[in-house]
Amino acid sequence: MKKGIMSLAFLLLAGLVMMGIGCLPTEKKSTTTESTDVVEEEVETVNIDSKLTNAAILADTNGQWAVSATASTTYNDATGDASWSAQQTTGAPNVTKYADSVYAWAPKEKNKGTVTLELTYADPVYATNVRIFENLGSGAATKVELKDIDGVYHEVWTGTDPTKGLNYLQVNLSQRSYKSNTVRITLDTTKSPEEWVEVDAVQLVGTK
Ligand SMILES: [Ca+2]
Numbered sequence: 001m002k003k004g005i006m007s008l009a010f011l012l013l014a015g016l017v018m019m020g021i022g023c024l025p026t027e028k029k030s031t032t033t034e035s036t037d038v039v040e041e042e043v044e045t046v047n048i049d050s051k052l053t054n055a056a057i058l059a060d061t062n063g064q065w066a067v068s069a070t071a072s073t074t075y076n077d078a079t080g081d082a083s084w085s086a087q088q089t090t091g092a093p094n095v096t097k098y099a100d101s102v103y104a105w106a107p108k109e110k111n112k113g114t115v116t117l118e119l120t121y122a123d124p125v126y127a128t129n130v131r132i133f134e135n136l137g138s139g140a141a142t143k144v145e146l147k148d149i150d151g152v153y154h155e156v157w158t159g160t161d162p163t164k165g166l167n168y169l170q171v172n173l174s175q176r177s178y179k180s181n182t183v184r185i186t187l188d189t190t191k192s193p194e195e196w197v198e199v200d201a202v203q204l205v206g207t208k
Contacts (some may be wrong), residue, residue, distance in 0.1 A: 052170060057131055058092065063203045066090045066119035066183075073115050075106040088200070089119060095135040095200040098166040104135050104198040112189045114142070117199060124149050124179035125206030130156070130171045132185060137197035138163040140187040144171050147182035154178070175206070 057063065067090055075084035082088070083102035095101040107115050130144050141161040145153045157171040183204055189197045 052131075052168075054093075054168075057168065057203060060203070060205060062125075062128070062207060063131070063205045064121045064123060064125070065092050066202055066204070067122050069105070069117065069119045071105055071107070071115065071117045073107040073109075073112050075108055077108050084198070086117060089117065089202055091201065093133045093201040095133075095166070095198075098135060098138070100136055100196060100198065101200070104200040106136075106196050106198045107189050110189070110196050111193055114186060115189055115197075116184055116186050117202075118182065118184045119202050119204075121181040121183075121204045123208055124181040125204065125208055126178070127156070127176045127180055127204060127206035128173055129203070129205035130173070130183055131203040131205065132163075132169040132171075132199060133167075133201045133203075134163050134169060135166050135198050135200045137189070137192045137195040138165060138167065140189060140191045140197040141169050141185055142188050143186035145184040145186075146176065146178075146180040147184060148178040148180050150178075153184060154180075180204075180206075 052060075069086040069089045071086040074086055076082075084104065084106040086105050088103050089105045094103045100106075105117060127146055130146075132141055132144075134140070139161045141163070142158060143155060144157040145155050147153050154176070156173055156176070161169050163169045181204070183202060185199070185202065187197055187199075191197075
């Protein structure tokens with residue numbers, strides 16, 4: 001009886017080992033001539049870096065805060081009131097807690113589907129980071145694009161925004177080969193159905 005159990009355990013173990021081997025990643029072919037490799041390389045250089053503290057971000061000498069901003073939707077679309085307008089995302093962060101604030105941009109409705117926020121900066125730079133300070137409904141960003149100085153948009157990040165609470169989504173890039181002074185952010189306002197999505201400020205980092 002004991003031997004039978006041991007044989008069964010051995011078979012199970014052997015099966016698991018074989019399954020494990022089957023799951024091992026196969027080595028990527030190192031071709032360098034196909035154009036798809038260029039796209040792959042671009043995606044692999046993008047990651048979310050949440051290590052920098054707020055103090056370090058505020059002190060970053062290569063960082064700029066937006067000077068103007070527009071959005072596909074704003075809370076006071078009809079009245080033109082400055083509260084919750086896209087303009088509230090310009091300058092350094094001025095919201096100090098995870099909460100609704102008139103000093104942040106908010107869409108017209110709590111669940112407005114997919115929306116965009118576009119920010120412009122004084123100096124075109126070879127970007128290395130985009131830092132989005134979220135103060136409500138955090139985790140809604142789905143895409144970040146940079147518009148180069150010839151007007152072409154480059155997608156530099158797409159994915160799941162891990163931001164929680166009052167914090168930055170930090171999209172850490174390898175230095176871009178083009179200059180940009182415009183950031184376009186796409187957000188899914190339905191990700192947190194119970195909360196309005198609000199963005200306080202966005203920093204573009206790079207060298208001139
Ligand atoms: Ca603000």
